[in-house]
Amino acid sequence: MTGQFNDKYMDQLESWIGTGPKIFTLLYQITRDGCNATTFHQKCDNQGPTVTVLYNQQGSVYGVYGSASWYLETLTEDIVSFKPSGKLGLSDVRILMLGPVGTGKSSFYNTIDSVFKGRISRSAPCGLSTNCKTIAYTPYEVHVMSGASLNFRLCDTRGLEVTQGLDSVECNYLLDGNISDLYQFNPVAPIRSANPGFVHQPTVEEQFHCVLFLIDAAKVGDIPQKLVDKMHSFQKRVILKG
Ligand SMILES: Nc1nc2c(ncn2[C@@H]2O[C@H](COP(=O)(O)OP(=O)(O)OP(=O)(O)O)[C@@H](O)[C@H]2O)c(=O)[nH]1
Ligand SMILES: [Mg+2]
Numbered sequence: 001m002t003g004q005f006n007d008k009y010m011d012q013l014e015s016w017i018g019t020g021p022k023i024f025t026l027l028y029q030i031t032r033d034g035c036n037a038t039t040f041h042q043k044c045d046n047q048g049p050t051v052t053v054l055y056n057q058q059g060s061v062y063g064v065y066g067s068a069s070w071y072l073e074t075l076t077e078d079i080v081s082f083k084p085s086g087k088l089g090l091s092d093v094r095i096l097m098l099g100p101v102g103t104g105k106s107s108f109y110n111t112i113d114s115v116f117k118g119r120i121s122r123s124a125p126c127g128l129s130t131n132c133k134t135i136a137y138t139p140y141e142v143h144v145m146s147g148a149s150l151n152f153r154l155c156d157t158r159g160l161e162v163t164q165g166l167d168s169v170e171c172n173y174l175l176d177g178n179i180s181d182l183y184q185f186n187p188v189a190p191i192r193s194a195n196p197g198f199v200h201q202p203t204v205e206e207q208f209h210c211v212l213f214l215i216d217a218a219k220v221g222d223i224p225q226k227l228v229d230k231m232h233s234f235q236k237r238v239i240l241k242g
Helices: 007-017 037-044 072-080 105-117 168-176 217-222 225-240
Strands: 050-055 061-066 093-098 138-143 149-156 210-213
Touching (some): 007 061, 093 168, 168 225, 210 225
Antiparallel strands (some): 050 061
């Protein structure tokens, strides 16, 4: 269906945006410019507030207003040039991914790595499984096209489960850098300080600097209450670390 973005719709949009009269300029149109993400960003990035309207063949119209510019390229450059504060003496920042089993933690890393590499990458094993697919604590580097790596690591972990897997003490050890790279979690016997694989004096590089909680938006209502409670207790531990 060809979009008919006429004066009536512009008036309606002006009233929804609610910040006074607007002048609308057509930046990108699929039927004119082709359906291509690179072209979209070439034409729309850094252009100020934008309205994006999509028409489907059933006649439905979808739209979104962005009060800030599209800025994918700037954001990408910011991420590529990111360096941890010199005061910390860190070469890279560790970002811990936590979330229920099968929520997409490993896939998230693969997606980020693919975006920066410019080709599909699947370094982290992922996929549907009745059990936990990821069993070892693995800090992954994110690579760019030249082969260099970015100054942060996305750290994959065993997924959270109601009755087994990471417990609160083990989570604390992870945050403090006490668990060695590639340590294979034992779901029924959490790591304790006497175990091999326990790092007694972690460096600041081995500690966590950021934590991501990943949740599958399509299954958010199905997460058992006990698992929600577990995630809350982990979240409290993270907050206490400052
Ligand atoms: N539809 C959809 N599926 C996804 C997404 N992310 C992951 N998946 C699928 O979900 C399944 C599980 O993904 P994983 O990345 O292995 O999840 P995980 O959290 O690492 O799982 P464990 O390591 O077992 O805890 C795979 O079949 C993925 O293809 C997403 O954003 N959308
Ligand atoms: Mg995984």
